[in-house]
Each structure stands twice: as C-alpha cells, then as structure tokens.
Amino acid sequence: MLAFLFLLLVGFALFISYYFTNKMTNQRKQILLLKHQNNSLKNKADLEKEEQIIVKYHYPDKNQGIIKSNCKLYLWPSDKSATLNSLMENIVVQIHDSAEINEDLWYEISILSEDRTNSKGWIKSDCLTFEDIT
Known part of the structure; x- marks a missing residue:
C-alpha cells in the first residue's frame, strides 16, 4: 500500500513537472516571437521617421x-x-x-x-x- 502511494506521488510529480516545463517552453517561444516582431516594427518605424514635426x-x-x-x-x-x-x-x-x-x-x-x-x-x-x- 505504501509503495502504491509512493508511486502515485512520483507519477503526480512527474506529470506536474512535464506540464509546467511544457508551459515554460511555450512561453519562451512566444517571447522570442514577440521580440522578433517588436524588432521588425522598430526597424520599420526608424525608416519612416519624418524630418521634423511642428x-x-x-x-x-x-x-x-x-x-x-x-x-x-x-x-x-x-x-x-x-x-x-x-x-x-x-x-x-x-x-x-x-x-x-x-x-x-x-x-x-x-x-x-x-x-x-x-x-x-x-x-x-x-x-x-x-x-x-x-
């Protein structure tokens, strides 16, 4: 009985670890994509700057x-x-x-x-x- 509870606890810990690792990987991908989009928008804005605005x-x-x-x-x-x-x-x-x-x-x-x-x-x-x- 004790071995079953231990295996259940280890299985639950592995599941939680896998779940949050997967979430962190998805967040990292999204951050990299947003960084790339932000850089391209900055470059586009730099090209479109007007001379002087009064x-x-x-x-x-x-x-x-x-x-x-x-x-x-x-x-x-x-x-x-x-x-x-x-x-x-x-x-x-x-x-x-x-x-x-x-x-x-x-x-x-x-x-x-x-x-x-x-x-x-x-x-x-x-x-x-x-x-x-x-």
Missing part, C-alpha cells in the same frame, strides 16, 4: 461640429496614423482640441454615441463644418 495647439472656436463628408478618424493627427473608425456624413461630433501640424489643421473629436469604442480621435479640418446644430 505642432501648434489652438483653442477651438467651436465645441461641436458636423462631419461634412465621409472621412477617417485617426489615432493621432497624421495621415500615416492608425485608423480608428470611418465617419459618415452628417454625424455630430464634440470638439475637444485643435492642433496645427506642419501647416495642416486637425481637430481632436469624439462621436456622440452610446458605444464608446473607437469614438475619440483626430480628423482633418476639411472634414468638419460648423453649421448651426439643432
């Missing part, structure tokens, strides 16, 4: 606007930025800030909706109009 922040004249044509909502104020959302015509937006970047005017806006996923970002000034909002 940002002049302005207080926006209005606090609401209307999208006048279909446009994209960007994560940061640049055409090379990641796109968060596509905005349709005649959507009312809240204006939080504005910035002039390399002589282009951008507005930081948020969409007035219940769903707050990808609802805040930057758009170019030519996508926005300031008509009377009722």
Whole structure:
C-alpha cells in the first residue's frame, strides 16, 4: 500500500513537472516571437521617421461640429496614423482640441454615441463644418 502511494506521488510529480516545463517552453517561444516582431516594427518605424514635426495647439472656436463628408478618424493627427473608425456624413461630433501640424489643421473629436469604442480621435479640418446644430 505504501509503495502504491509512493508511486502515485512520483507519477503526480512527474506529470506536474512535464506540464509546467511544457508551459515554460511555450512561453519562451512566444517571447522570442514577440521580440522578433517588436524588432521588425522598430526597424520599420526608424525608416519612416519624418524630418521634423511642428505642432501648434489652438483653442477651438467651436465645441461641436458636423462631419461634412465621409472621412477617417485617426489615432493621432497624421495621415500615416492608425485608423480608428470611418465617419459618415452628417454625424455630430464634440470638439475637444485643435492642433496645427506642419501647416495642416486637425481637430481632436469624439462621436456622440452610446458605444464608446473607437469614438475619440483626430480628423482633418476639411472634414468638419460648423453649421448651426439643432
């Protein structure tokens, strides 16, 4: 009986050892893959650096606007930025800030909706109009 319990304990210890060794090996592979992806993204970012960025922040004249044509909502104020959302015509937006970047005017806006996923970002000034909002 004692030998059976000992064998059971040794078997359980071997199983636990195998299980966690396997998990560590998988984690190590994932870390190496993420390191490789991170290095390739860093190299890509180094190649795409702009010469100089000049940002002049302005207080926006209005606090609401209307999208006048279909446009994209960007994560940061640049055409090379990641796109968060596509905005349709005649959507009312809240204006939080504005910035002039390399002589282009951008507005930081948020969409007035219940769903707050990808609802805040930057758009170019030519996508926005300031008509009377009722």
